[in-house]
Amino acid sequence: MDSGPGHQSGAEDWQRPLLCHCGLVDYQIFVEGGEHFQLEVRLLDEEGKAVARGTGGRGQLQVPNAHLWWPYLMHEHPAYLYSLEVRLTAQTAAGSVSDFYTLPVGIRTVAVTEHQFLINGKPFYFHGVNKHEDADIRGKGFDWPLLVKDFNLLRWLGANAFRTSHYPYAEEVMQLCDRYGIVVIDESPGVGIVLVESYSNVSLQHHLEVMEELVRRDKNHPAVVMWSVANEPASFLKPAGYYFKTLIAHTKALDPSRPVTFVTNSNYEADLGAPYVDVICVNSYYSWYHDYGHMEVIQLQLTTQFENWYRTYQKPIIQSEYGADTIAGFHQDPPLMFSEEYQKGLLEQYHLVLDQKRKEYVVGELIWNFADFMTNQSPQRVMGNKKGIFTRQRQPKGAAFLLRERYWKLANETRYPWSAVKSQCLENSPFTL
Numbered sequence: 477m478d479s480g481p482g483h484q485s486g487a488e489d490w491q492r493p494l495l496c497h498c499g500l501v502d503y504q505i506f507v508e509g510g511e512h513f514q515l516e517v518r519l520l521d522e523e524g525k526a527v528a529r530g531t532g533g534r535g536q537l538q539v540p541n542a543h544l545w546w547p548y549l550m551h552e553h554p555a556y557l558y559s560l561e562v563r564l565t566a567q568t569a570a571g572s573v574s575d576f577y578t579l580p581v582g583i584r585t586v587a588v589t590e591h592q593f594l595i596n597g598k599p600f601y602f603h604g605v606n607k608h609e610d611a612d613i614r615g616k617g618f619d620w621p622l623l624v625k626d627f628n629l630l631r632w633l634g635a636n637a638f639r640t641s642h643y644p645y646a647e648e649v650m651q652l653c654d655r656y657g658i659v660v661i662d663e664s665p666g667v668g669i670v671l672v673e674s675y676s677n678v679s680l681q682h683h684l685e686v687m688e689e690l691v692r693r694d695k696n697h698p699a700v701v702m703w704s705v706a707n708e709p710a711s712f713l714k715p716a717g718y719y720f721k722t723l724i725a726h727t728k729a730l731d732p733s734r735p736v737t738f739v740t741n742s743n744y745e746a747d748l749g750a751p752y753v754d755v756i757c758v759n760s761y762y763s764w765y766h767d768y769g770h771m772e773v774i775q776l777q778l779t780t781q782f783e784n785w786y787r788t789y790q791k792p793i794i795q796s797e798y799g800a801d802t803i804a805g806f807h808q809d810p811p812l813m814f815s816e817e818y819q820k821g822l823l824e825q826y827h828l829v830l831d832q833k834r835k836e837y838v839v840g841e842l843i844w845n846f847a848d849f850m851t852n853q854s855p856q857r858v859m860g861n862k863k864g865i866f867t868r869q870r871q872p873k874g875a876a877f878l879l880r881e882r883y884w885k886l887a888n889e890t891r892y893p894w895s896a897v898k899s900q901c902l903e904n905s906p907f908t909l
Contacts, residue, residue, distance in 0.1 A: 499542030499583035505533045505562055513566040519581065520559040527558070544596050545582030545698040548636050548657035549887040555657035557582055557698075580654055582698025588735045588754045590790050591837040595659075595701065601890055602659065602794055602840025603883045604637035605630070605865075609645055610849040612868045618646050625870055626846070627656055633876065634883030639739075639796065639842055642667040642707040644690055653699035660699045661757075664690050666706030666738070675715035683719075684726050691730040703727050706738040708759060712746035720749030739796045744784045755839070756785050759797035763822055769813055774825035782833045793833075794840035798826050801862040804873050814862075816874040823875055827882060843879060
């Protein structure tokens with residue numbers, strides 16, 4: 477079954493303003509194993525009341541006065557989900573047999589301008605984390621109690637978003653994002669694209685198929701607001717331009733309702749893939765991987781980074797990674813690398829610049845990382861990557877409290893006074909919910 481958010485026009489349509497609160501849910505149902513059956517479709521609200529009905533394998537449901545899906549901390553009733561119920565009735569030798577399937581559905585819009593990211597027509601600022609599917613007991617194995625713990629920590633932190641760095645996460649994670657109102661930048665496993673050979677036609681064909689699989693699986697999740705096709709590719713290499721032009725166009729054709737990006741750490745002048753993304757996502761580690769210990773240079777370097785990217789591309793920017801390795805319990809004053817004071821000090825320097833640029837064109841900040849995680853052994857890793865604001869056991873470092881204070885402040889600044897707006901159902905609206 478394929479239920480979409482109601483976007484039927486071209487890829488540019490998600491850039492148009494929000495017009496009304498009449499939700500449109502497009503559905504397409506695939507049935508295998510027989511031809512003699514009937515299909516009935518109902519959309520149920522949270523109280524179980526049917527608000528729209530349809531029949532057949534394909535159609536559109538209109539939902540007057542729709543409850544919109546809002547991100548966590550952006551609305552007094554975030555993450556509103558309807559239930560799309562499909563009932564199949566088939567005629568068999570034994571008589572009439574019926575079964576049903578239910579899919580959670582959220583109604584919302586996503587739009588991008590030159591300097592804003594909009595959800596339901598309102599400016600949205602990503603304040604969140606990058607994650608990994610990792611813990612010390614089950615490693616990458618799925619763990620329900622750990623997942624609930626992580627989401628409780630996200631809520632405690634005041635985070636409203638995360639990126640699935642650097643691969644699609646378990647479907648249960650996406651389902652919780654829908655229900656908690658945590659916005660997702662959904663990333664493909666396009667990591668390690670650093671050689672000329674990585675841009676071969678064979679690689680490109682496989683990458684196109686990977687995006688088809690990702691969009692097919694996650695397209696019905698309202699929490700997913702943007703696709704990321706890759707992380708830190710060598711996008712300065714000559715074949716990268718054609719590769720990302722083709723890959724991003726293909727992803728937009730698969731899903732015209734969402735913007736597409738990739739996460740870069742290339743120089744703004746040399747990046748051949750950046751012209752094709754809708755949002756610039758930049759990773760930088762000032763005063764960590766260079767200028768060791770010199771936090772005084774961060775403000776100048778970060779300001780220059782933002783201004784160069786925006787001047788060149790005129791697109792909204794997300795600081796998609798930044799941070800410093802920290803050993804929990806290590807303290808040093810003046811701050812030294814790997815101490816908790818150094819991590820906090822580095823974050824504070826980034827925040828000074830982010831607070832200026834978010835008034836202009838920066839639309840988000842995602843810390844690297846939510847929690848410490850295991851890596852291959854090397855002289856650069858002290859029993860894994862220690863850039864987490866939580867330990868691998870999910871205990872907070874000092875930076876977690878710093879970010880919590882910041883994120884709740886950001887949330888309170890960006891809340892909107894909600895008033896009852898009379899909704900109109902425009903059947904031929906150029907921008908449907």
